[in-house]
Amino acid sequence: AQTVTQSQPEMSVQEAETVTLSCTYDTSESDYYLFWYKQPPSRQMILVIRQEAYKQQNATENRFSVNFQKAAKSFSLKISDSQLGDAAMYFCAYRSLMSGNNLFFGTGTRLTVIP
Amino acid sequence: DARVTQTPRHKVTEMGQEVTMRCQPILGHNTVFWYRQTMMQGLELLAYFRNRAPLDDSGMPKDRFSAEMPDATLATLKIQPSEPRDSAVYFCASGLDYEQYFGPGTRLTVT
Numbered sequence: 001a002q003t004v005t006q007s008q009p010e011m012s013v014q015e016a017e018t019v020t021l022s023c024t025y026d027t028s029e030s031d032y033y034l035f036w037y038k039q040p041p042s043r044q045m046i047l048v049i050r051q052e053a054y055k056q057q058n059a060t061e062n063r064f065s066v067n068f069q070k071a072a073k074s075f076s077l078k079i080s081d082s083q084l085g086d087a088a089m090y091f092c093a094y095r096s097l098m099s100g101n102n103l104f105f106g107t108g109t110r111l112t113v114i115p
Numbered sequence: 116d117a118r119v120t121q122t123p124r125h126k127v128t129e130m131g132q133e134v135t136m137r138c139q140p141i142l143g144h145n146t147v148f149w150y151r152q153t154m155m156q157g158l159e160l161l162a163y164f165r166n167r168a169p170l171d172d173s174g175m176p177k178d179r180f181s182a183e184m185p186d187a188t189l190a191t192l193k194i195q196p197s198e199p200r201d202s203a204v205y206f207c208a209s210g211l212d213y214e215q216y217f218g219p220g221t222r223l224t225v226t
Binding site for chain 2: 033035037042043044046047050051052062081091098099101102106107108
């Protein structure tokens with residue numbers, strides 16, 4: 001089974017600064033999707049960004065971008081110009097193209113934004 | 116603004132009681148997922164459906180959990196009998212292709 005590892009249980013960033021959240025995964029597959037989800041205190045799981053493994057170009061969504069290193073099986077999330085509303089739990093997730101549609105989640109990183 | 120809806124949002128029940136959680140997926144989505152989130156286990160898949168057919172329910176304790184999709188607009192997750200260890204947040208998600216969109220979750224407390 002695929003495993004997703006987030007080695008940083010907690011991170012903090014000063015408002016307006018940049019922070020990078022780490023994620024590594026283990027798979028023998030060559031095609032798959034990777035996602036970052038945000039879970040604020042409301043508990044709602046919000047899709048932040050996705051990356052298709054066959055694409056070499058790193059995905060970007062406004063202030064959020066990823067650094068996808070396929071060979072290293074690394075998928076980090078960079079948040080630029082951090083805002084107070086970015087404070088949340090962030091989950092990295094893997095989805096296989098071969099074995100079902102379900103997501104395998106990491107354990108999450110709690111991000112605190114300091115005013 | 117299409118969203119996945121879940122009811123109830125909160126449920127407190129006594130051990131041994133039946134609990135039914137409901138989910139309305141986004142119209143047009145062909146896959147529906149049930150996840151459970153706990154502090155100890157994190158987010159784990161319980162079951163998922165494609166075109167209303169159950170494809171994987173290996174994450175569910177079969178003796179007490181059941182999941183169904185009576186029609187395309189309703190998915191249910193039932194626990195009978197409930198136990199304190201079932202206390203968790205239960206998420207429904209629906210999707211089309213490779214993305215999944217989550218509902219707000221049902222926070223279940225079993226005393």
